[in-house]
Amino acid sequence: MRRFSLPLLFVLVLGLVGCGGSSSSNSTDGAPASYVPPGEKDDYYLFYSGGHSGQVFVAGLPSLREIQTVPVFTPSPGHGYGFSKKSKEMMGEYRWGDVHHPGLSKTEGTYDGRWLFVNDNANNRVARISLRDFKTKQILGPIPNSMGNHGSSFVTPNTEYLLVATRFSVPLPKGTHAPIETYQENFNGIVSGVDVDPETGEMSVGWQVKTPPFNWDLGSTGKGPSDGWAFWTSYNTEMAHDSLEINASQRDRDYAAFVNWERAEEVVQNNDIDPRNGVPLIDPAEHEGVMYFVPVSKSPHGIDASPSGRWIVASGKLQPTTTVFDFEQFRTAIENEDFQGEFRGVPIVNYDSVVEGEVPVGQGPLHTQYDGEGNAYTSLFIESAVAKWSLPPWDEETQQDMSRAVTDKISVQYNIGHLLIPGSDTQEPYGDWLVAMNKLKKDRGLSVGPEMPETSQLIDISGQEMEMIEEDYTPPEPHFAQAVPADVIDPIEVYKQENNDHPEARWNPDNTGVTRSGDQVTVHMISKRSQYYPDKVEVQQGDEVTFHLTNIEQVSDMIHGFGIAEHNMNAVVSPGETKTFSITADKAGVYPFYCTNFCSALHQEMQGYLEVKPQ
Ligand code: RUQ
Numbered sequence: 001m002r003r004f005s006l007p008l009l010f011v012l013v014l015g016l017v018g019c020g021g022s023s024s025s026n027s028t029d030g031a032p033a034s035y036v037p038p039g040e041k042d043d044y045y046l047f048y049s050g051g052h053s054g055q056v057f058v059a060g061l062p063s064l065r066e067i068q069t070v071p072v073f074t075p076s077p078g079h080g081y082g083f084s085k086k087s088k089e090m091m092g093e094y095r096w097g098d099v100h101h102p103g104l105s106k107t108e109g110t111y112d113g114r115w116l117f118v119n120d121n122a123n124n125r126v127a128r129i130s131l132r133d134f135k136t137k138q139i140l141g142p143i144p145n146s147m148g149n150h151g152s153s154f155v156t157p158n159t160e161y162l163l164v165a166t167r168f169s170v171p172l173p174k175g176t177h178a179p180i181e182t183y184q185e186n187f188n189g190i191v192s193g194v195d196v197d198p199e200t201g202e203m204s205v206g207w208q209v210k211t212p213p214f215n216w217d218l219g220s221t222g223k224g225p226s227d228g229w230a231f232w233t234s235y236n237t238e239m240a241h242d243s244l245e246i247n248a249s250q251r252d253r254d255y256a257a258f259v260n261w262e263r264a265e266e267v268v269q270n271n272d273i274d275p276r277n278g279v280p281l282i283d284p285a286e287h288e289g290v291m292y293f294v295p296v297s298k299s300p301h302g303i304d305a306s307p308s309g310r311w312i313v314a315s316g317k318l319q320p321t322t323t324v325f326d327f328e329q330f331r332t333a334i335e336n337e338d339f340q341g342e343f344r345g346v347p348i349v350n351y352d353s354v355v356e357g358e359v360p361v362g363q364g365p366l367h368t369q370y371d372g373e374g375n376a377y378t379s380l381f382i383e384s385a386v387a388k389w390s391l392p393p394w395d396e397e398t399q400q401d402m403s404r405a406v407t408d409k410i411s412v413q414y415n416i417g418h419l420l421i422p423g424s425d426t427q428e429p430y431g432d433w434l435v436a437m438n439k440l441k442k443d444r445g446l447s448v449g450p451e452m453p454e455t456s457q458l459i460d461i462s463g464q465e466m467e468m469i470e471e472d473y474t475p476p477e478p479h480f481a482q483a484v485p486a487d488v489i490d491p492i493e494v495y496k497q498e499n500n501d502h503p504e505a506r507w508n509p510d511n512t513g514v515t516r517s518g519d520q521v522t523v524h525m526i527s528k529r530s531q532y533y534p535d536k537v538e539v540q541q542g543d544e545v546t547f548h549l550t551n552i553e554q555v556s557d558m559i560h561g562f563g564i565a566e567h568n569m570n571a572v573v574s575p576g577e578t579k580t581f582s583i584t585a586d587k588a589g590v591y592p593f594y595c596t597n598f599c600s601a602l603h604q605e606m607q608g609y610l611e612v613k614p615q
C-alpha cells in the first residue's frame with residue numbers, strides 16, 4: 001500500500017468488487033486497474049534485463065512488484081549462484097555481464113514459456129534461463145569473432161536461432177592486433193546465428209556473417225511475410241574510430257541491415273564455407289541474398305517488426321521521426337534489383353522504393369512496441385514521452401500530413417529508453433499495458449543520494465488515450481524487458497527425487513559420509529529440517545574438500561543454505577536438488593558451517609563443524 005491513502009484504497013477495493021474483482025480490468029479510473037491485493041496474483045510475468053548487474057529481474061505485471069532475481073552472469077550469494085561447481089563453470093572467468101535484451105522462446109510465433117535468453121554485451125555471451133525453475137542453464141561464449149554482443153538476443157518465430165550482432169568491430173579473428181587507425185580496412189563486425197536445439201534448448205554458434213565495421217545497434221526478427229529475416233540498425237556507418245559523438249553523426253542516413261537467416265543457413269549447408277575460429281564465416285559479397293543494406297535516418301536505434309511482419313519500423317534518434325519500411329516493397333525491390341548502390345559488395349536498397357512513410361513522433365525516438373490493434377508506441381528519449389501512432393495503411397489525408405498518424409502522447413519521468421508491451425514481438429501482442437523504462441529519476445520518490453534507481457512506469461493502453469497508472473523503481477539497470485501471461489509458464493514446485501540425476505546425490509543419512517583419496521576429500525551430505533548429515537567433517541590442512549550436498553526436502557520453498565565461516569562459501573540448495581562445491585582447507589582450526597536460509601523454527605540449530613587439523 002505504497003501509494004494510496006486508506007480511504008482511497010477502500011474506495012478502490014470497493015470499485016474492484018463492483019466490477020467483478022478482476023485485477024486486470026484496465027478500468028479507466030486509473031489506479032485500481034494495477035492494484036493487486038495481498039494474496040492475489042499478477043496477470044503477467046515481467047522479465048527485466050538487469051544491465052551491468054548481470055542479472056534478470058522478475059516482476060509481476062501490472063503490480064510491477066519484483067518477485068525474484070535470476071542470477072545469470074554475476075554471483076548471487078542469496079541464490080548460492082557462483083559458488084557451486086556448475087555455476088562457476090558456466091560463468092567461466094568473468095564475474096559480471098551486461099544484460100540488455102531478454103528474448104522469450106517462441107513456437108509458431110508466440111511465446112511458449114520454455115526459456116528466456118539474454119545477452120552479455122560486455123563479454124560476448126548469451127545465456128539460457130529455464131522457465132521451469134527460473135535458473136540459468138547455459139552460458140555460451142565468448143562467441144568467436146564477435147565483440148560487443150549488443151544487438152542480441154532476438155529469437156526467431158520457432159526458436160530456431162538467437163540472432164546476435166556486434167556493437168564493436170575488431171580485427172578478426174579476435175586477438176589479432178591492427179592499429180586502430182586502420183579501422184576501416186582491418187576491422188569487421190559480425191552477425192551470428194546461434195542455433196538452439198528444439199528439445200533441450202542447448203545453444204551453439206551455427207554460422208556468422210561478416211559485416212563492415214559499422215556499429216550494429218538494435219535488432220528484431222521477422223514474422224509472417226518477413227519470417228526468415230532479421231533486421232538491425234547501425235550507427236557509425238561513417239566507420240569512425242574516435243570521438244564517435246561527433247564523428248559518427250556526420251551522415252544523414254545510416255544503414256539498417258536486412259539479413260536473410262534462412263539463406264545464411266542454406267549457404268552454409270550447400271557450400272564449403274571457411275570456418276574462422278571454428279565457425280563458418282559468410283562473406284555476404286560472395287553469397288548473394290544473405291544481406292542487404294537499407295538507408296535509415298540519422299543514427300537510428302530501435303528497429304521493430306510489426307506483429308503482421310510487414311512493417312519494419314526504425315527510429316533515428318537524431319531525427320524526430322520513425323521510418324516505416326514495407327517488407328513487401330523491400331521484397332519487390334530486391335527482386336528488381338532496385339538498388340542505389342552497394343557497399344563492399346552488399347546491395348543498398350533504394351530508400352524511396354521501400355519506405356512507406358516517416359512518422360513525426362517527436363524528439364529522440366528510440367524503440368517501438370505494438371498492441372496488436374494496429375497501433376505503435378514509440379519511446380521518445382529527449383522528449384521524455386511515449387507517442388502512440390497508427391500503423392499503415394494510412395488514408396490519403398494522413399499520407400499528405402503524417403502528423404495525423406500520431407494519435408496520442410504521454411509524458412514519462414524521465415528520459416525513457418526501452419518500453420514494453422507484452423507480446424509485442426509476437427504475432428499476437430497481448431496489449432493492455434505498456435511499461436516505460438526510464439533512465440533517470442530526478443526528484444521522484446525518496447532520495448538515496450547521488451545514485452538514483454531507474455524508474456518503471458505503468459501505462460494503461462486499453463483505451464483510446466494512454467493513462468499513467470503507477471511507478472516503481474528497479475535496481476540497476478534494466479534495458480529491455482519481456483512479459484508473458486502467467487498461465488503460459490508452468491514452474492515446477494520442487495526437484496522431484498526421481499528426476500534428480502546428479503550421480504553423487506544421497507537421500508538417506510546412512511549413505512552419507514566423508515571419504516578420502518590422497519588429499520582429496522569427498523563429503524556426501526544431506527540437508528533437511530533442521531540437520532546436516534554428517535554435521536562434523538574432519539580434514540587435514542591443505543586438503544581439497546568437495547561437498548555433494550543433497551537437500552532431501554520435497555516441499556516447495558524448503559531451501560537450505562550452507563555457509564562455511566571464513567571460507568567464502570555459501571551454497572544454497574533447493575528442495576530435491578544436489579549441488580557440488582569445493583573449498584581448500586588451507587587454514588587449521590575449527591570452522592562452523594550453518595544453514596543460511598531461514599527454514600524452520602530450529603533453523604538456528606542447523607549447523608555443524610569443519611575441523612581442519614594442522615599439518
Ligand atoms: S538499448 S535504450 Cu542496449 Cu536496447 Cu535501447
Ligand code: CUA
Nearest residue numbers: 595597599603
Ligand atoms: Cu535449513 Cu535454515
